[in-house]
Amino acid sequence: MKSKINIQTIAKALGVSTSTVSKALNDSYEISQETKERILAFAQQYGYSPNPYASSLRSKKSKTIGVVIPEVGNSFFAAVIKGIESVARKKGYHVLIYLSNESFAKEQIILNEFQSGRVDGILMSLALETNAFGHVEKLMEKGIPTVFFDRTPYSIIASKVVTNDFELGYHATQHLLNKGCQKIAYLLHRHHQGHSHQRMEGFRQALADTQIQLLPSQLIYCDSNVDNISITSALQQGRFDGLIVSAEELVTPLYQVCKKQQISIPQQLKVLSFCDFPLATVLTPTLTTIKHPAFQMGETAASTLFKQIDKPQGLTNEVIVLRSEIIERESTQG
Amino acid sequence: MKSKINIQTIAKALGVSTSTVSKALNDSYEISQETKERILAFAQQYGYSPNPYASSLRSKKSKTIGVVIPEVGNSFFAAVIKGIESVARKKGYHVLIYLSNESFAKEQIILNEFQSGRVDGILMSLALETNAFGHVEKLMEKGIPTVFFDRTPYSIIASKVVTNDFELGYHATQHLLNKGCQKIAYLLHRHHQGHSHQRMEGFRQALADTQIQLLPSQLIYCDSNVDNISITSALQQGRFDGLIVSAEELVTPLYQVCKKQQISIPQQLKVLSFCDFPLATVLTPTLTTIKHPAFQMGETAASTLFKQIDKPQGLTNEVIVLRSEIIERESTQG
DNA sequence: TTGAAAGCGCTAACAG
DNA sequence: CTGTTAGCGCTTTCAA
Numbered sequence: 001m002k003s004k005i006n007i008q009t010i011a012k013a014l015g016v017s018t019s020t021v022s023k024a025l026n027d028s029y030e031i032s033q034e035t036k037e038r039i040l041a042f043a044q045q046y047g048y049s050p051n052p053y054a055s056s057l058r059s060k061k062s063k064t065i066g067v068v069i070p071e072v073g074n075s076f077f078a079a080v081i082k083g084i085e086s087v088a089r090k091k092g093y094h095v096l097i098y099l100s101n102e103s104f105a106k107e108q109i110i111l112n113e114f115q116s117g118r119v120d121g122i123l124m125s126l127a128l129e130t131n132a133f134g135h136v137e138k139l140m141e142k143g144i145p146t147v148f149f150d151r152t153p154y155s156i157i158a159s160k161v162v163t164n165d166f167e168l169g170y171h172a173t174q175h176l177l178n179k180g181c182q183k184i185a186y187l188l189h190r191h192h193q194g195h196s197h198q199r200m201e202g203f204r205q206a207l208a209d210t211q212i213q214l215l216p217s218q219l220i221y222c223d224s225n226v227d228n229i230s231i232t233s234a235l236q237q238g239r240f241d242g243l244i245v246s247a248e249e250l251v252t253p254l255y256q257v258c259k260k261q262q263i264s265i266p267q268q269l270k271v272l273s274f275c276d277f278p279l280a281t282v283l284t285p286t287l288t289t290i291k292h293p294a295f296q297m298g299e300t301a302a303s304t305l306f307k308q309i310d311k312p313q314g315l316t317n318e319v320i321v322l323r324s325e326i327i328e329r330e331s332t333q334g
Numbered sequence: 335m336k337s338k339i340n341i342q343t344i345a346k347a348l349g350v351s352t353s354t355v356s357k358a359l360n361d362s363y364e365i366s367q368e369t370k371e372r373i374l375a376f377a378q379q380y381g382y383s384p385n386p387y388a389s390s391l392r393s394k395k396s397k398t399i400g401v402v403i404p405e406v407g408n409s410f411f412a413a414v415i416k417g418i419e420s421v422a423r424k425k426g427y428h429v430l431i432y433l434s435n436e437s438f439a440k441e442q443i444i445l446n447e448f449q450s451g452r453v454d455g456i457l458m459s460l461a462l463e464t465n466a467f468g469h470v471e472k473l474m475e476k477g478i479p480t481v482f483f484d485r486t487p488y489s490i491i492a493s494k495v496v497t498n499d500f501e502l503g504y505h506a507t508q509h510l511l512n513k514g515c516q517k518i519a520y521l522l523h524r525h526h527q528g529h530s531h532q533r534m535e536g537f538r539q540a541l542a543d544t545q546i547q548l549l550p551s552q553l554i555y556c557d558s559n560v561d562n563i564s565i566t567s568a569l570q571q572g573r574f575d576g577l578i579v580s581a582e583e584l585v586t587p588l589y590q591v592c593k594k595q596q597i598s599i600p601q602q603l604k605v606l607s608f609c610d611f612p613l614a615t616v617l618t619p620t621l622t623t624i625k626h627p628a629f630q631m632g633e634t635a636a637s638t639l640f641k642q643i644d645k646p647q648g649l650t651n652e653v654i655v656l657r658s659e660i661i662e663r664e665s666t667q668g
Numbered sequence: 669t670t671g672a673a674a675g676c677g678c679t680a681a682c683a684g
Numbered sequence: 685c686t687g688t689t690a691g692c693g694c695t696t697t698c699a700a
Contacts, residue, residue: 006693017671022695032669047472049449053391054693057676062387072431073412081406085433094447097406097431099419113428115383138381255616282589284618340677351687356679366685388677391692 005048014042025050056117064094065305066119068110070102070127070151074248075277076294077125080149083298084123091306093120102191104129111135114144121145121305126153128191145308149301150292154197159308160319161301163292168324169202172244172272172290175326177210179270179334181242183218185234187254188246190221196246199274203244222250231257241269248275255283271331285330292324339382348376359384390451398428399639400453402444404436404461404485408582409611410628411459414483417632418457425640427454436525438463445469448478455479455639460487462525479642483635484626488531493642494653495635497626502658503536506578506606506624509660511544513604513668515576517552519568521588522580524555530580533608537578556584565591575603582609589617605665619664626658 007025011018016035024031024039042048056062067084069077081097088095096119100107107127112135114122122144124136133153140146140158149161176184186203188196204214220234231253234240245251251273263269265285273280276289300320308316341359345352350369358365358373376382390396401418403411415431422429430453434441441461446469448456456478458470467487474480474492483495510518520537522530538548554568565587568574579585585607592599599605599619607614610623634654642650 007695008693018693019672019695020670022693023670026695030669035669047449049446051391051450051693052447052452053387053396054676055695057385057387057391057678058693058695060676071412072406072415073409075407078405078407081433082435085435097433099415099431101416101419112383113386115381116385118386249612252612252616255613259616278583278586279589279613279617282586282593282617283613341679342677352677353679353688354686356677357686360679364685369685385677388692389679391694392677392679394692 005046006051010039010042010046010048014038060117061120062094062118063092064096064119065121065123065302065309066096066098066110066114068098068100068107068122068124070100070125072097072099074275076150076248076275076292079294080125080298080301083295083300084302085298086295087299087302087306093306100127102128104131108135111139114139115142117144119144121309122147123301123305124148126151128189131191145305147301147305147308149297151196157317159304159317161297161304162319162321163297163324164321165196165198166202166205168274168290169199169204169244170206171202171326172199172274173203173206175288175328175332176242176244176270176272177206179242179266179332181270183240184242184244185218185220185240186244186246187220187222187231187250189250190223199246222253228253228257232261235261235263235269238263238268243269243271245271245273245275248273248277251275251277251280251283251287265331266333270333272326276327280327280329283331285333288329288332289327290324291327293322297322339380340385344373344376344380344382348372394451395454396428396452397426398430398453399455399457399636399643400430400432400444400448402432402434402441402456402458404434404459406431406433408609410484410582410609410626413628414459414632414635417629417634418636419632420629421633421636421640427640434461436462438465442469445473448473449476451478453478455643456481457635457639458482460485462523465525479639481635481639481642483631485530491651493638493651495631495638496653496655497631497658498655499530499532500536500539502608502624503533503538503578504540505536505660506533506608507537507540509622509662509666510576510578510604510606511540513576513600513666515604517574518576518578519552519554519574520578520580521554521556521565521584523584524557533580556587562587562591566595569595569597569603572597572602577603577605579605579607579609582607582611585609585611585614585617585621599665600667604667606660610661614661614663617665619667622663622666623661624658625661627656631656 007018007021011021020031021039024036025043065088085095098110100110104127107130124146133156136153136156147159152160152162173184207214220230222230235257245254258265265271273287273289276291280287280289341352341355345355354365355373358370359377399422419429432444434444438461441464458480467490470487470490481493486494486496507518520534541548554564556564569591579588597603607621607623610625614621614623
């Protein structure tokens, strides 16, 4: 380590007190313009940057929010993060990203760390594995502002930003029914979250409204991202003529299976995905998707969080529903 | 906020001193098994979790490493992060992810924050915009352990983990030449980094070795991720019969253009991408790619960083080269 | 408008 | 093995 410049160094060098320096650096109204400039210039010149640990320790706030997401590497969460950062930047807050890797255990560890005031607020989307919310409840009892988005804990009362999941499931199903599908399957992860549940309920309801009863065999569970076997066996012999894919990672194995088994989309099987991504426009056939307002979801979640941070007493627990839209492409063409 | 339990509360409640509690919680050998258990049990019961700011302030280390990457949402960086986390977890370190969003300015701001000891070490891949390294040099002068990966500052001596970029450019080009291509173009971002430069040099060299001179028109620059116009105009009238795509985000616009302009791959244009991703296996045609050892790169970079953190004196500045491999698919078939 | 002093919660010498 | 003590670098009263 080279130069160990801190507030004291500056104070001594300029013949002022540390509190003056501190106030100047924080642009306090108590300090004269002249002194401020003198101190700022010095700080600038010598590349001073404040020790965040000291200031957080003393002031009890970290100017930092934690974002807990299951994974990166998919277009949805990438866009959400951008939305979050755009809001946080305006407020002068830092954004720390924590990955649960879809693991319940990891998620618990992460939330545990937040107990100690490492962050001023939390934005969170649950891991697929998560099916109990004790860790979430413990956190909320501490009164740390928290907003959930996308994958939210259904049984917990909290601020949430979600999409119109039930409707989406319903409309997606209707879309396929309108295209003439009779036997629609639903492709999903073995572990799945509340929002997934809502979507499935929409699926079930849409079927019910058309006098179709949902059979267990219509739900195709996949263990990992490359579970081609389950998909292959589920789709054989033209058992289904419509398919809803509930996750971005499941699109690749699906297309692989269809190619190998010579199942032609959309003639034999119409496919709709719950996630939009750029390459959907160049797949063969191009893929009908549901486009979520990911960036906006990030913005909204962050704004909601800052509302809580700024006035912690009135914890409103509002649930904000954003609308997603179906983008029709070749994979569901009649 | 509810319970404000800290080390003092515990000390008082158990009739011991704060240092005993501190040592017990850090599993120091100085404390008897019995006392340890008593303290741990108490801490557990009352949900104590240490204040990271206080401990970092005092101990001068944060047990945290910062990872600066240009973006999330692509398979490469997602895998790198997983590699990093797997190593960091074993060492009991936290991983904070910072996004530069390919912006030079943002990158400078981030590095500036690191000046103050927020993290014990840094792993970094440069933004596309970055073409000066003053901010990097300033950081390294401070002696903060830093390892660069993938996109590294070519003019700076530092620890780096890279792929065999020159070779890759060379082999990719040879691959296309061997398939009979005569006029090969190279698709890249307008802003680009050192590693990209190396790859382009490999490209140039491979052409030179075949007595072909590289013309400026063979380099197709794209401004953003959806710059279909440049691509369209560059590819018209069968000007090229081979193409190297240097970034994952450029694959979608390329396929869009080829579809629209009815340029058939690989008959009229053979395509090779410098990035592998799952959907490459189901595109029409399937895409020949170069698969980078992303997870391994993350692991290696993190291990190298911890070596530096653990013995800061011997800053070795090693450059580790990992090997990537070409995965041949339909898009370059003869 | 500035300064003195106290202390955030924890760790690390050093004593005992 | 346990306790005492002195800060880490900063913010924040309160006094000047």
